Amino acid sequence: MSFNITYKPLCTLNFYHHYFLDDGVTPFDDANAPNLKQEQLEKYNIQDFARIQPTEQTKKILANQKIIFKQNNTGFSLLIQAEETNIADTYKPFIALTQNENLQFLIYITDSIFENYSTVPAVPLTPYYFSNKQPSTEIANWNGINTESDIPHTAIENYSISTATNTLLSNSIHSKERQQLFGIISLSVAADNSTKSLLEPSGNLPLSPPDFKIQLANRKTFWHYLNAKDGSVIHKSPTTLPLVKNGIIAYTFNTTARRPVATPNSLVFEKDGSGTIIKTISEIFI
Numbered sequence: 001m002s003f004n005i006t007y008k009p010l011c012t013l014n015f016y017h018h019y020f021l022d023d024g025v026t027p028f029d030d031a032n033a034p035n036l037k038q039e040q041l042e043k044y045n046i047q048d049f050a051r052i053q054p055t056e057q058t059k060k061i062l063a064n065q066k067i068i069f070k071q072n073n074t075g076f077s078l079l080i081q082a083e084e085t086n087i088a089d090t091y092k093p094f095i096a097l098t099q100n101e102n103l104q105f106l107i108y109i110t111d112s113i114f115e116n117y118s119t120v121p122a123v124p125l126t127p128y129y130f131s132n133k134q135p136s137t138e139i140a141n142w143n144g145i146n147t148e149s150d151i152p153h154t155a156i157e158n159y160s161i162s163t164a165t166n167t168l169l170s171n172s173i174h175s176k177e178r179q180q181l182f183g184i185i186s187l188s189v190a191a192d193n194s195t196k197s198l199l200e201p202s203g204n205l206p207l208s209p210p211d212f213k214i215q216l217a218n219r220k221t222f223w224h225y226l227n228a229k230d231g232s233v234i235h236k237s238p239t240t241l242p243l244v245k246n247g248i249i250a251y252t253f254n255t256t257a258r259r260p261v262a263t264p265n266s267l268v269f270e271k272d273g274s275g276t277i278i279k280t281i282s283e284i285f286i
Contacts, residue, residue, distance in 0.1 A: 006082050007081055008080060008091050008205055009080075010079065011078050011198055012075065013075040013077070013105075013185065014212070014214070015046050015050065015052065015214045015216075016216065017046075019219075020049070020246070021040045021044055022242070022246070023039075023040060023244075024244060025247075025249055026247065028041075040246065041074060044073055045073045046073065047110075049109060049114055050107060050110060052071070052076055052108075052185070053106055054104070054106075056177065057104070064095070065097055065101075066080060066081035066094055067080045076105070078103070080205070082205060085204060090205070093199070093205070098189065099201070099203075100189065104184060106185075107183035108180055109122035113265065117243045117264040118219055119216070122180075123182060126160065126165075126166040127161075127166070127169075127182060127183050128184070130159055130214055131144065131184075132191035132193070133186070133190075135168065137164040137165040137168055138162060141158075143159055144192060145187075145196070146215070147196060147212055148211045148212075153213065154215075156216050156217065159183070218242055219264075219280065220240035220241060220280075221240055221281055222282070223237040223241050223262050225253070226283055227285070234286065237251070240280075249261050260286060267281070
C-alpha cells in the first residue's frame, strides 16, 4: 500500500526594497517597463539586508499543522500538507486549520548601513505591523498588508501601530524576540478582506492563494561633489537624487561628462539647533 503526501501553497510574502531593485531612476515595478521587475529580482536577495523568521509560538503551530516555512530570495512561502476534496482541483488542509488561527513572523534588519539608503529606521520605536486583520486596538488610519495587485503600494511609514497594539502584541512575542525588531507580519486564516484569507470559509484552500508584499522606499539625498585634495565644495545638486545599488543615474555639471554617483557610505546629515535633521547629503569626492 502506498500514498502520496501533497503540499499546497498557503500564501507567499515578498519583501521588496527599491534601493536594491530599482534600475537607476526607473522603479523596478514601473508599469512602462513590464520586463524590468523579473530582471531585477533575478539578482535580488533580502538576506543582503534583512531576516524574516516565525515566532517561537508560530513555529509550534507550523509543526502541528504540517505547514512548511520556505524561505527564498524575495521573502518566504508557506506550504501546507493537503488532501483532495470531492470537488475537482480543490484541496483542504490534511490537519484542519481553524478560521481564528494566526501566524506571526518577525523582521530584523541585518545591514549596519540600512538607514543610510532607507527612509525608515532599522529599529523603530514600535515595530511596523503588517497584517490581513485589523486589531481591535487600531481604530483609525489602519492599513492592511498589501498584495501584489495593490498599486500603488502602501508606504512603509503607514504601517506604524499604537502603543496599545504594541502592548497587545507583546503578549504573544517573547521578550528576546522583541529586541532589535523592525516589523511583525501577522497572517490570520480569516482576513478582513476575503481575498487576503489563507483559507475559504469552508476550510478549503483557495484556488489562488494570497500573494502578499511589503515594499520599502530608497532614500533620496542632495549630492555634494567635493575636491578630493582639500574637501572644498565643487558642486551641489539643486534637488535630491535617489540612492540605488543597480543601474545608472546620469548626472553632469559644468561639462557634459558624467559624474560619479553617490553611495550610502558617504551620507551626512544637517541638523537644526534642536537636533532635527533638515537635510540629507551624500558627499562625493572627485
